[in-house]
Structures are given as C-alpha cells and as structure tokens.
Amino acid sequence: MAALGICVAGPALLQGGAVEAAEKRPYADHRPRFEIGIGYAHRPGAIHSAPEISIPFRRESFFSDSVDLVFEGWAGYSRHTGLDAFGLQIAPGFSYWLDSTTRITPQIRFGFDYLTDLTAFQASGKTVLIAGADVRTEHFASLHPDRPYERQDFLIPGLKLGGLSRIDPKGSDYSYLMAGASLAYERGLPLADDAPFHFRAKLMAESEMQMNTEGTLDIYTTGLLELRAVRPDGRLIAKGEIGVTSDFGDYNRISVTFARGF
Numbered sequence: 001m002a003a004l005g006i007c008v009a010g011p012a013l014l015q016g017g018a019v020e021a022a023e024k025r026p027y028a029d030h031r032p033r034f035e036i037g038i039g040y041a042h043r044p045g046a047i048h049s050a051p052e053i054s055i056p057f058r059r060e061s062f063f064s065d066s067v068d069l070v071f072e073g074w075a076g077y078s079r080h081t082g083l084d085a086f087g088l089q090i091a092p093g094f095s096y097w098l099d100s101t102t103r104i105t106p107q108i109r110f111g112f113d114y115l116t117d118l119t120a121f122q123a124s125g126k127t128v129l130i131a132g133a134d135v136r137t138e139h140f141a142s143l144h145p146d147r148p149y150e151r152q153d154f155l156i157p158g159l160k161l162g163g164l165s166r167i168d169p170k171g172s173d174y175s176y177l178m179a180g181a182s183l184a185y186e187r188g189l190p191l192a193d194d195a196p197f198h199f200r201a202k203l204m205a206e207s208e209m210q211m212n213t214e215g216t217l218d219i220y221t222t223g224l225l226e227l228r229a230v231r232p233d234g235r236l237i238a239k240g241e242i243g244v245t246s247d248f249g250d251y252n253r254i255s256v257t258f259a260r261g262f
Contacts (some may be wrong), residue, residue: 034059035236037259043080044252052078056257060095068095087113089130101142107134107162126170134162134178137239147233150198153187160208180215197237202226220247236261 005232024242034057041052048126054076061069073090093170109132138158144151158181165175185202191198204224226241238260 001087024127033061033235034262035239035259036262037239039076039255039257041253041255042146044254050228052076052080052255056169058258065092066097068097068103069109071093072107073111079097081115081116082117084118085115087111087130102137102139104137106133110132113166115216126168129167131167131168131238132162134160136160150188150190151164153185156182156184156186156204158182158184174212176210176212178208178210180206182206191212196228196232200228200230218247218251220245220251239254 036055036057038051039056040055041054054074056072056074059070063069070093071090073088076086077087078085089109089111091107091109093105095103095105095227098104109130111130113128113130114256115128136158137160138156141155141157143153143155147153153236159182161178161184162176163177165173182204183206184198184202186202189199189201202225204222204226206222206224208220208222209217210220221241222245224241224243226239228239229237236259238258241257241258243255243257245251245255254262259262
C-alpha cells in the first residue's frame with residue numbers, strides 16, 4: 001500500500017509572513033521542521049511472513065501565507081514477496097490552504113524496489129520502478145476554538161484520490177487507482193502550565209479502495225493511534241504510532257513507528 005518552490009523574498013520577510021500566517025491555519029507553527037524515524041511492520045498469515053523495516057522521513061516548510069512545501073518518503077527492506085526487497089520512495093509536493101481550516105495537498109511519488117534473493121548463491125536481482133501521484137484534502141474543525149493550542153481538539157475528515165504504478169522492465173507491470181476517506185480526532189493532553197512539553201494524541205480511521213488495470217477492486221481499512229510530545233511552541237520532540245491495516249481477508253498488516261522531530 002500503500003510528497004518545489006523558489007522564494008525571492010528575503011529571510012526577514014519570510015519570517016514576518018510566518019508570524020502572520022500563525023493566525024490563518026491551525027498548524028502554522030506547530031509542525032516539525034524535519035522528522036525522521038524508524039518503522040517496523042509485520043504481516044501475520046502472509047505467504048512469506050517476514051518483517052518490514054523502514055526509515056520514514058518528512059520535511060514541511062513555510063513558503064507563503066497559503067502554501068507549505070512538503071517532502072516525505074521512506075527507505076526500507078522487506079521480504080513479503082519471498083525476495084529481499086530494498087526500496088526507496090520519495091514524495092515531493094505542497095499544501096495549499098483554502099482558508100484557516102482546509103488544506104489540499106498534491107504530491108507526486110516515485111522510487112524503486114531492488115529485488116534479489118540473498119539466500120541464493122550468485123543470485124541476480126532486478127529493479128522495479130515506482131511512479132504515482134495523489135491529492136489529499138483535510139478539514140480541521142476545532143471543537144473548542146476558544147481554548148489555547150495546548151488544549152485544542154480537532155475533528156479532521158479527509159479525502160484522497162490518486163494512483164500508483166510498479167513498472168518492471170523484466171516482467172509484468174502493476175498499476176492501480178485509489179480513492180479513500182478518513183476521519184481523525186486529535187486533542188491536546190496538557191501537563192502543568194510551566195511544563196517544558198505537552199502531549200497530543202490522535203486517533204484515525206481510514207478506508208481506501210484500489211482498482212487495478214484488470215478491474216479488481218480491493219478495500220483496505222486502517223486504524224491508527226498516535227501520541228506526540230511537543231514543545232510549548234508546538235515543535236515536535238518525538239512521536240510514536242501504531243497502526244493496523246486489513247482487507248478483512250488474507251491481507252493484514254501491523255506497524256509501529258517512532259520518530260524524532262528537529
């Protein structure tokens with residue numbers, strides 16, 4: 001299963017715009033400048049029930065009053081197909097804020113998987129290319145807008161559309177279109193007023209439909225629980241999350257991720 005810009009203004013002008021934008025969107029100054037972590041996933045009952053290890057990363061930066069630049073991806077290893085797969089995927093894009101509560105994030109995705117069999121003597125490998133694009137819309141509905149950020153809670157519905165292709169020069173290609181919907185609830189868990197950090201928790205449910213070129217339709221449902229420790233200004237210190245994805249058939253995936261913000 002499953003994110004570019006040139007700014008001609010000087011640094012002082014950019015910083016001034018960031019302060020003004022803090023009143024325009026709920027997360028204007030509440031994202032990490034850079035986030036990197038390590039993830040572990042397992043597919044119980046799979047034909048090749050091997051673990052998956054990944055290093056996810058994400059970078060968000062202020063560009064203008066309405067635009068944030070986004071760059072994310074992951075590098076990792078798995079053996080779910082019976083072959084050793086070493087992969088890299090990156091997804092540059094941007095988030096455009098329609099108003100103070102709604103953003104649209106288009107991203108392009110590309111990368112590769114190098115497949116080989118490390119258990120075979122003198123095994124040869126092959127490279128599978130990955131290319132795709134998607135767009136996600138999220139609406140941040142504050143349930144108590146009069147509260148300070150540390151105590152804010154949001155209801156966040158989302159929609160996404162896109163597609164992905166796996167291009168195998170030495171075999172068959174695989175492509176699919178996808179459409180999904182999600183609903184998340186996020187709230188602050190404040191400590192003492194003078195505490196050097198506080199917690200934010202998020203619970204999300206998502207359903208995604210995938211249709212391949214042969215017309216086969218698969219539906220995946222994901223549940224995710226996330227806990228973040230953030231500084232008083234909203235900057236991420238660290239986070240942990242656990243997720244479960246299933247098609248309520250032969251595909252089940254459990255994942256755990258830890259990340260650090262900078």
